[in-house]
Amino acid sequence: MEGIRRAASKLHSLRVQNQEITIYSDNLSCIHALRGIHTNSRLAAETHSILQTVGSTNRLTVEWIPGHRGHYGNEIADRLAKEGCQRFFASAEPLLPIRESVVNAEILHWVEDLWQNRWHASHSCRQTKIWIPRVRIKSRSPALHLGRRDLRIIVGTITGHTAVKKYLHTVGISPDPFCVCGEVESAIHLIADCPIHVMNRLLHFQRAIISVEELFSLSYKRMLSYIMATGSLAEGLQQSA
Ligand SMILES: [Zn+2]
Numbered sequence: 001m002e003g004i005r006r007a008a009s010k011l012h013s014l015r016v017q018n019q020e021i022t023i024y025s026d027n028l029s030c031i032h033a034l035r036g037i038h039t040n041s042r043l044a045a046e047t048h049s050i051l052q053t054v055g056s057t058n059r060l061t062v063e064w065i066p067g068h069r070g071h072y073g074n075e076i077a078d079r080l081a082k083e084g085c086q087r088f089f090a091s092a093e094p095l096l097p098i099r100e101s102v103v104n105a106e107i108l109h110w111v112e113d114l115w116q117n118r119w120h121a122s123h124s125c126r127q128t129k130i131w132i133p134r135v136r137i138k139s140r141s142p143a144l145h146l147g148r149r150d151l152r153i154i155v156g157t158i159t160g161h162t163a164v165k166k167y168l169h170t171v172g173i174s175p176d177p178f179c180v181c182g183e184v185e186s187a188i189h190l191i192a193d194c195p196i197h198v199m200n201r202l203l204h205f206q207r208a209i210i211s212v213e214e215l216f217s218l219s220y221k222r223m224l225s226y227i228m229a230t231g232s233l234a235e236g237l238q239q240s241a
Contacts, residue, residue, distance in 0.1 A: 026067030
């Protein structure tokens, strides 16, 4: 679009009149935007206006041309655009317009990094960080596809704020934090390595013990079927749900 605007501006400043002029562009969306009467783009509106001015005293057309097909002018424009991208420029104005999608992707990337650093550096949510080590902006969590009851069970498991002895002891409901096996009964213990649930773990996850590093990769659907199958674990987690 900027190229068409500059070509038309140049013709206007040279006071070209009574000529047959064709401006070729390989950008079809630009040509479509120029054909539209109403546009939200200031650049498109400016380009449209200057084309009208030049067209009022010349026979002016804007035509689409396929890119990268060896057309003389198009090849020169591509080469100059490439050279322009590689140049360093210190001006406040960019030499070439930057696509909005590129700017948005950069902003998203920057925000995600900021969020990730904050998540990593915070001292709270230690259990949740084991299940969710990386934040995500764009991809929606698979937890959002779960029904209300299943979601509450998964959130309770991930945060550790559920009817397990460790949490119940912390809030003063249970006199001790211990599992029947003798270990501290956290949600992670019940899912990952409580010996009482080895058979169910083999059945649902195909392994007897799950390491802490593997927890984040477990699918929520499998976790739910395991929780339901483990009797006392399911009972405890469902009570809190
Ligand atoms: Zn146990």
